Amino acid sequence: MKINPIGAVSIGLGLLFAWMQSVFLTPFLFSPSTGTGGERTDFIVFFLAVHALTYFVRAWSAWENLFFPSRRVLLIIGAGMMLALPLFSGLKPFLPQALDLPSAAAGLLLSASGSALLIGRWSELLSTLESEDAALVFGLSPLAAVLMTLLSSPLNPFFFLAAAPLLTASLLFFLEREEPDKEFSASDDSAEMPLWRVGLFLFCFYGANGLLMSLFPELFPSPFPQGDKLADWAGIFSAMGVAAIFRYYPRANLSNFYRGAFPFLAFSLFLFSFSPFRYISRLFLEGGLAFLDLYAWLLLFFLASHAGRRRTSVINGGLFLIVLASAGSHLHLLLREVMGFWPGKSTLTTLMFLLLLFLLLLIALWDGRGLLLQWSGDTSAGEPGKRESKPSGESMALPAQKDEMEEEMTCRMRLLPYNLTRQETEIALLLLKGNNDSSICSSLFIARNTLKYHLRNIYRKMEIANRTELKKEILQSFPSENPLPDTSA
16 A cells, blocks of 8 residues: 555654653653652653753764664664653552652653654655655644644543554554665765754754743733634644645745745734734744744755765754754743742843844844755855865866866856856756756755746746757757766666
């Protein structure tokens, strides 16, 4: 039976998100039998710390090529570790009182690591999809999580905590068996990507996002009795709407999605300052955050898809920064409930606003448009954000590489009179190399409708009808029909 990858990944991630939400919202999982239930925040912070540390260890081990279990074994280990939480919680009434807290801590530690392993595997699989499919999963997985939570609410919480890991691991097992990941050659690692800049952007954005979420009840007091639930659905529909825009808007790509968030954020700030209807302001703010959220995920997947054998390291390293920033933005809750430190409400709000403004300033300084959005590490002169890549220990390119660079430069020069945009030029070069539509979309991380839009513009500007005429127009004086190296394989 053929499994739809978009639906499978959405349901699999939705099960994991719903499972984590159930863990955080189930009171007796954090309340020891001694009756002291005031340590709930301690356990949540402990869970997130172990969860983030697992991503870090996975990223570091993959980067250093250390031994790690195979994918199938990893699924079994992850699901088994997640089952430790309902197992220890179910055994709590039968254990001595002295083992109450140690058993709860052991269950949380194992389940936090197991959930990180499964989320990392789902994210790695998601990075192999085309960009428009990845965007659809971004929009559908929060909806799937809410639906799973609603369906599981009549059931015993232990049943869902035990069933969700088994279901998501089984789904991932069958999906990987039908559509195994492709193998990457060592040459894929040659792409030069600004990983530190992307890591800084991810940390700043999710730190700022967490601060905004914690300030929402104070900034946007809801006039409705069920305001919190309405706000949750507003975030879900924002994610679905942004995903639909990326899939169906013909000019959608990473750069204009980054820029598209700021009109929403600016209009939200305008309404917040001058309008009494602050709930509408929050809706626009949710939309702007959804734009940036999708941009951050697609950016991470773009880097992972170009990282070759280091895909696992890039994905898990990004997840580590996201969890670390999100948890750090709620540090004031830990200071209040665990350490007993709680400044005055006005003082705390002022400090959080200052930190939020600092993070937003760093995000604004991020030049998403200058990111290298190429299909390989090859560079072309005069384009921002690109550097010449040279083999290690050598100062000059090999003769064959030099010839390929000269031929590509010749094709670029012949395309100049047609006034193509930068993206149209890259698409034309990929067509000259023999790439098909699917390969071009995957290489440039654009949707198929975006590719069709650019192709129409290319044909119109060059006054041609198809890609065959494009090759005849540009490659007519080359000794062979396709002088550039074929990258379609």
